[in-house]
Amino acid sequence: MSGKAQETGDFFKRVQQAQGVRLQEKLYLHLDKNSYVAGEMIWFKIYCTVGLENLLSNGSKVAYVELIGADQRRAKLIKIPLYNGLGVGDIALPDTLTEGSYRLRAYTNWMRNDEAIYFFDRTLAIGNGRSDQVFTQTTWQPNEQGGRYQLELRAFAQVPIVNTDVNVTFTQPSIVVNKSGRTSFQFFTSDEPGTYRIIVEGLDMYGNLFRQQKDITVKR
Secondary structure (H helix, E strand, C coil), rough: CCCCHHHHHHHHHHHHHHCCCCCCEEEEEEEECCEEECCCEEEEEEEEEEEECCCCCCCEEEEEEEEEECCCCCCEEEEEEECCCCEEEEEEECCCCCEEEEEEEEEEEEEHHHCCCHEEEEEEECCCCCCCCEEEEEEEEEECCCEEEEEEEEECCCCCCCCCCCCCCCCCCCCCCCCCCCCCCCCCCCCCCCCEEEEEECCCCCCCEEEEEEEECCCC
C-alpha cells in the first residue's frame, strides 16, 4: 500500500471511530457535454463527497478516471489530484477511436473497499466521423527559435493530401498564476500569417471551472 493510500485509510478510520459510523465516499463528474467525437477532449470537474450530507471529502487525494470500451477493455486511465474534494481534468480521445458506446468510470482507492455501486459510472456516445482515412506523421526540426513541427498528411493509399486547411491544438497544463492572479507564457507562431486561438481553463477561487478564449491574428 502506498503512503497516500495508508494516510487516507488512517484518516477515515479515525473519523469513523470518533463518530461511530462508516464513511462512504462518492464521486460525481460534471462533463462539458453529453456526447463526443473521436479527436475531441472530454473536459470534466470532479466532486468527491462523503456521508449522507454529501459534504466535500478531505480524505482521498487522488481520483482514478477510466474510459472503458464496449468490449470492456480499458481505453484510458488517468489520475486526477483532489484538493478538498475537488479536481479538474481532461481525456484526449484519439481520432482513431472506434465509434460506439463507452463507459466513463471514476473512483478513489478508498471506494474500492466497498461495492462498485458508489463509483461514478456513465455511458457516453462517442462518434467517429472520419470517412477520409487520413493518416498523420509529425517530426520535430530544431532551429534558432527553439524548433518547428512538421506535419505530413496522407490518405489511406499513402497518397499525400495537399492544399487543405488544418487546425492544430497545443496544450500547456503546467501554468500557475501568482498571488496577484497573473501569469505569463510564450508560444511561437508559424512563418505564415493566420489566426491563433488561446484557450485558458482552470478553477476559480470558489472551485468553479472556467474557460476563456482569445483569438490572435498574425499578419505578414
